Amino acid sequence: MITTGEKTMSHTHVLTNGIITATFCTKGAELISLKNAEGKEFMFRDPAIWGYTAPVLFPICGGLRDDKFILNGKEYSLPKHGFCRDAEFAVETIDDSSIAFIITDTPETLAQYPFSFEFRIIYTLDKDSICVEYKTTNKNDTDMYYSVGCHEAYLCPEGIENYSILFDEKETLDSHIVNGNLLDYKTVRILENSDVLELKYDYFAVDALVFSKFKSSCVTLCSKDGGRMIKVDFPGFTHLLFWTKNSGNAPYICIEPWCGFPDMIDSEYDITKRPGIIKVTPRGTHSVTHTITFIR
Template sequence: MNIILSNANLSASINPKGAELVSLKDNKGTEYMWEGNPEFWGKHSPVLFPIVGTLKDNSYTYNDKSYTLSRHGFARDMVFTVKEQLDDSATFSLVANAETKEKYPFDFELQLKYTLIANRLHIDYIVNNNGSEVMPFSIGAHPAFALQGNFEEYSLQFEKDEQLVSTQLQNDLLSATEVPVALHDEKLPLQYDLFENDALVFKKIESKYININKNNTPFLRVSFPDFPHLGLWTKPNAPFLCIEPWQGYADSTTSNGNLYKKEGVIVLEKSTKIKKGFSIEIL
């Protein structure tokens, strides 16, 4: 059963499977999250842990043993425990177990905390290393926002008028090819051909928030002050856009399988934790 949060301005629905946000509505009933139609993409807002993107050969080596991890990791497909629930906030927890250790041999706890504050939903990712070894991981968000009508009526407005460079994907891995993505007065007009080679992957980004505009009028903001990388993604003719704050990204085509040396990885000391948050604000 989904967990429902509400305040005077918003309501949110979270599925304990994956602790996934499946709905975010304003007090007029307008839905802002993608419906999850499997004809295009059957998810809404999965958490990416303990990796972001794809590993080379879907595998890595730890202590001379090879492990298999599928794209974006396993947390999105596992049932979380509801650790705390209030009217306007809830915390979900996933703790390492025999199943996770077959893929990722570390003692972790991953918490997702959702909090409604006025017209904003804030999501914290809290990762605890409960083990006796340093723990390498990446983590990221993958929220998909519903875009009704003509896709080309929409644009993204970045906090800064910066020079963006997207690293091209090759068979789900990062290649050596980089493509400039031009902004015009901080704006990126949306067109499906931007995504003809899959996601746009920004290893470096100065902006810490992005607005979604329709006909140049902003209606939603994603703020990601704790995340250094970003992905943008949709599918051909799909009525949604994913704005994905990341810590980490896919392996490169030349990666050697050492998770500790992976670009963008966090190496968390034993008996410590880290928190990274982002928010979705209805404007």
């Protein structure tokens, strides 16, 4: 088994079912390409613009105040979004329609995050969809606290202002103001009793759109000419973000369901009280799933 502390060369793996073809990298267990039967690419990948395509965020989402948290009176330091997006995963199982990646704790991770764990990312192709399960096992005799999130960049070749996001319910959305890696309590009204958000680069002049209150469990990214449409279902996720690079009219939008949130500007550092934090009982397992579906 390859763990996060080992240095090894990354590899790619491909799954296809004749309808969709997905490519994955063992670094970060990252989905790096998603194509339909005609070969149309739906994921953005250009390291010159952004160094990731669909990083997985674990064991925290967003930033920590002063890059630290406290557990049982001891201080620990974790980078923004945790350590998994740059970790080398092992392939635990693979067959014609699914692949399961795994990492476990190491002395290096325990110094940053004092829990023994197994973290699996399981991708499964199902007709015109790909299901992504994040499965976390607590190997400790005490409660374990963590967050998990996805950060997938969807290709918008014409630029995001030619795209809309459709919600499955009418929403009134207030975005938290981003302050560095933290969140302010102040919010900005983005949407009022509507199920359509017209994307604008101005939304991302500072950073992401960050929502803690919403009703929908599904959004659909649609090009205004009708040529591209992809749906993201995220039942069970507690927070939702949209983001793109805030300069150069980058041709992608990230749709980010999270179970977790950045620290607020006055955080008391207690990891057990972070917004959206998941508590897993001793020797227990928790999983959450989201699904990406091609429409056209």
